Amino acid sequence: MKSEDDILRRLKRRLMSARASVMLEFAFVVPLAMTMFVFAADFTRILRTEQQLEIATRLAADVESHMANYYGDPSTNKCPCSATKNVAKGYLVDFAHVVKGTGKVYIKGDCMAVSNPLTFVLTWVAKTMSGNPPGAEKNMFLKMVAKIFGKLMDFITFGTFNYLTDVVPHDRQVKITTAAYIPTILPIEAYSFFSLPKRGGGGNGDIGVGQFAYDLEGGSVTTAWNLTVNPKRRHRVYCYMPVIDSVPIAPMTYIRVFKSWCAKQKFLKGLLE
Amino acid sequence: MELIRKMRERIASENGSVGVVVALVIFLVMGMLTMTWNTAEISKTKMRLQNAADSAALAHAIWQARGMNVVQNINDEMYEGLSLACRLRKYAEGFETAAQFAEMFANVPYVGWVFKGIAIAMHVLGLLTGGSAGWMAARICKYFLKIIAGMYVYTSSILGLWNAQQLAAQNEADPLARLGSSSSLDYGDWHFGIYALGMSYPFKDAFLLPLEESGKDEVKKEQPWKALYKITGAGEAWEIKPYVSKRGDKEGIKVTKEKKDGKETTKVDENGVLPGPTVWLSFKLGGNIHTLPIDGFWNTDDSKRKTHKIPFFAVAAAQCITGDVIPHSKKTEKGVVNQRPSGFGAGATAKLVPVSQMFYSWKKGSGYAVDAIIYH
Numbered sequence: 001m002k003s004e005d006d007i008l009r010r011l012k013r014r015l016m017s018a019r020a021s022v023m024l025e026f027a028f029v030v031p032l033a034m035t036m037f038v039f040a041a042d043f044t045r046i047l048r049t050e051q052q053l054e055i056a057t058r059l060a061a062d063v064e065s066h067m068a069n070y071y072g073d074p075s076t077n078k079c080p081c082s083a084t085k086n087v088a089k090g091y092l093v094d095f096a097h098v099v100k101g102t103g104k105v106y107i108k109g110d111c112m113a114v115s116n117p118l119t120f121v122l123t124w125v126a127k128t129m130s131g132n133p134p135g136a137e138k139n140m141f142l143k144m145v146a147k148i149f150g151k152l153m154d155f156i157t158f159g160t161f162n163y164l165t166d167v168v169p170h171d172r173q174v175k176i177t178t179a180a181y182i183p184t185i186l187p188i189e190a191y192s193f194f195s196l197p198k199r200g201g202g203g204n205g206d207i208g209v210g211q212f213a214y215d216l217e218g219g220s221v222t223t224a225w226n227l228t229v230n231p232k233r234r235h236r237v238y239c240y241m242p243v244i245d246s247v248p249i250a251p252m253t254y255i256r257v258f259k260s261w262c263a264k265q266k267f268l269k270g271l272l273e
Numbered sequence: 274m275e276l277i278r279k280m281r282e283r284i285a286s287e288n289g290s291v292g293v294v295v296a297l298v299i300f301l302v303m304g305m306l307t308m309t310w311n312t313a314e315i316s317k318t319k320m321r322l323q324n325a326a327d328s329a330a331l332a333h334a335i336w337q338a339r340g341m342n343v344v345q346n347i348n349d350e351m352y353e354g355l356s357l358a359c360r361l362r363k364y365a366e367g368f369e370t371a372a373q374f375a376e377m378f379a380n381v382p383y384v385g386w387v388f389k390g391i392a393i394a395m396h397v398l399g400l401l402t403g404g405s406a407g408w409m410a411a412r413i414c415k416y417f418l419k420i421i422a423g424m425y426v427y428t429s430s431i432l433g434l435w436n437a438q439q440l441a442a443q444n445e446a447d448p449l450a451r452l453g454s455s456s457s458l459d460y461g462d463w464h465f466g467i468y469a470l471g472m473s474y475p476f477k478d479a480f481l482l483p484l485e486e487s488g489k490d491e492v493k494k495e496q497p498w499k500a501l502y503k504i505t506g507a508g509e510a511w512e513i514k515p516y517v518s519k520r521g522d523k524e525g526i527k528v529t530k531e532k533k534d535g536k537e538t539t540k541v542d543e544n545g546v547l548p549g550p551t552v553w554l555s556f557k558l559g560g561n562i563h564t565l566p567i568d569g570f571w572n573t574d575d576s577k578r579k580t581h582k583i584p585f586f587a588v589a590a591a592q593c594i595t596g597d598v599i600p601h602s603k604k605t606e607k608g609v610v611n612q613r614p615s616g617f618g619a620g621a622t623a624k625l626v627p628v629s630q631m632f633y634s635w636k637k638g639s640g641y642a643v644d645a646i647i648y649h
Contacts, residue, residue: 025292025295028292028295029295032295032299036299036302039306040302040306043306043309043310044309047309047310047313050313050317051313051316051317051320054317054320054321055320058320058324061324065331114436114439118431118432118435167339168432171436173332173440173443175443239324239328239444240328240440240443240444241327241328241331241440242328242331242332242335242436242440244331244335244622244623
């Protein structure tokens with residue numbers, strides 16, 4: 001039976017020995033080093049994924065801004081999405097290898113009408129001028145007056161007024177959204193203290209930076225993070241681009257109508273020669 | 274003394290030295306991680322700034338292109354209208370001659386009233402075809418052109434600016450003019466976001482007939498009604514100048530091809546009438562780039578996060594480009610060059626162009642801007 005003094009003495013000797021201090025330091029350092037390593041690995045993955053998503057989103061938005069005009073479906077406001085899928089996904093899978101590293105990537109392309117007070121007003125004017133005044137569908141007299149007014153304006157401006165009221169309501173833009181789940185070695189909550197404050201708000205309790213924009217679809221100002229309900233889609237990036245117009249067809253104006261009518265009449269044919 | 278000796282011994286001994294080194298390394302690694310994070314944040318911010326600037330510039334240029342298409346349509350319409358008026362005037366001259374001829378027999382007994390009636394009818398027809406049509410065409414041209422000018426210069430620019438602001442806002446920027454609902458952005462503690470500022474040179478002189486009634490002598494000479502008198506009165510071949518560029522005395526864009534050292538080079542005249550480049554600058558000031566201080570690893574209090582005070586800038590330039598920038602030049606039977614700008618501005622569309630090229634274009638003049646666009 002060893003006495004207490006003996007135990008204390010042996011412990012003190014062990015602690016004072018070089019071998020013991022190395023073991024103790026090792027015991028301290030290993031978890032710290034491991035944490036740092038895991039930390040660095042997660043950091044790299046988070047930052048890289050975010051950056052690659054930004055690039056892919058912009059790339060797809062550029063393509064869609066050209067393609068949506070020709071292949072988009074204005075009735076459903078949907079992008080053809082072939083460009084989005086092929087370009088963005090191709091970039092992320094084949095070039096950046098983000099998908100392999102991060103699991104599922106969510107890519108979506110929307111082609112939507114530009115919505116601002118001016119387009120709202122001009123859309124209203126366009127509807128009214130074509131004889132369908134909003135809110136007065138059943139008032140035949142008002143419809144007739146509106147249509148006559150529209151025709152008169154069209155006549156005065158040689159169809160240019162119509163051009164304006166036609167183009168503005170059909171002004172469209174594309175929105176490409178990509179989102180990716182970023183797998184981390186440590187639980188994702190471990191990075192919550194890196195969450196950046198929402199503009200005008202507090203931390204959002206998630207990693208990375210949520211984008212802020214006017215949510216035109218919902219008609220209110222929200223943050224992208226609030227829209228992201230699926231916890232697997234941790235990071236979400238989007239990019240808006242205007243849809244580049246195709247060549248608009250010249251409106252058939254009264255001079256052209258008159259000239260084509262003259263051309264059909266035998267006795268007036270010489271007028272145009 | 275004993276205490277000092279013990280301290281010296283402890284410092285000199287190797288025991289515990291690893292702990293000190295680890296503490297230092299942890300501090301350095303944390304610092305490096307912070308720097309990495311901050312660099313990534315700045316990089317992402319720059320990318321978003323560029324997105325905002327690009328989309329704004331492109332949106333603005335798209336509206337300029339639409340304006341160009343309007344101008345092209347209107348020029349065509351003007352040409353059709355004026356040529357019709359010209360033809361009608363010719364017919365009116367015929368009716369007038371017939372009326373004068375009929376008036377010669379107006380005093381013939383018994384049948385004189387018939388000739389009188391014919392003369393009146395001819396006068397009426399002459400008035401309807403030549404006088405009224407010419408008068409109307411002149412008025413329509415004059416006022417119509419003004420409407421179009423207003424529409425293009427103001428409406429198109431406003432719509433372009435508006436759209437550009439909105440797109441910049443959607444790409445995580447704060448618009449200068451807040452559209453619609455109020456946002457949740459907090460301006461109380463001086464938070465600025467990405468702002469987009471744009472500028473462009475709208476053009477006014479690409480119309481078939483000049484718009485301004487005052488200004489340079491060339492413009493004064495070419496008032497619409499006077500030009501119409503030229504056509505209808507003289508009965509000569511087409512004499513209207515397509516437009517008078519206010520940037521110089523020359524007309525329109527002239528593209529000449531020269532052969533130099535066996536290579537064909539294209540020289541574009543400096544009097545371009547395409548709208549100038551639309552350049553958008555987006556910048557970020559104040560508290561939106563949240564960088565982490567080293568103590569950010571321990572501190573989760575958002576209010577203590579540091580923010581960049583250095584503004585970040587992104588510049589983007591876009592340009593309206595056209596499918597046909599060269600006015601058609603056809604010689605008529607009489608050898609007069611018909612400079613009808615048919616197709617001018619046809620198929621105008623917008624394109625992002627390198628900013629460096631745009632600065633170069635500014636330096637050299639608008640004609641070189643056209644050059645840069647065509648051969649971009």
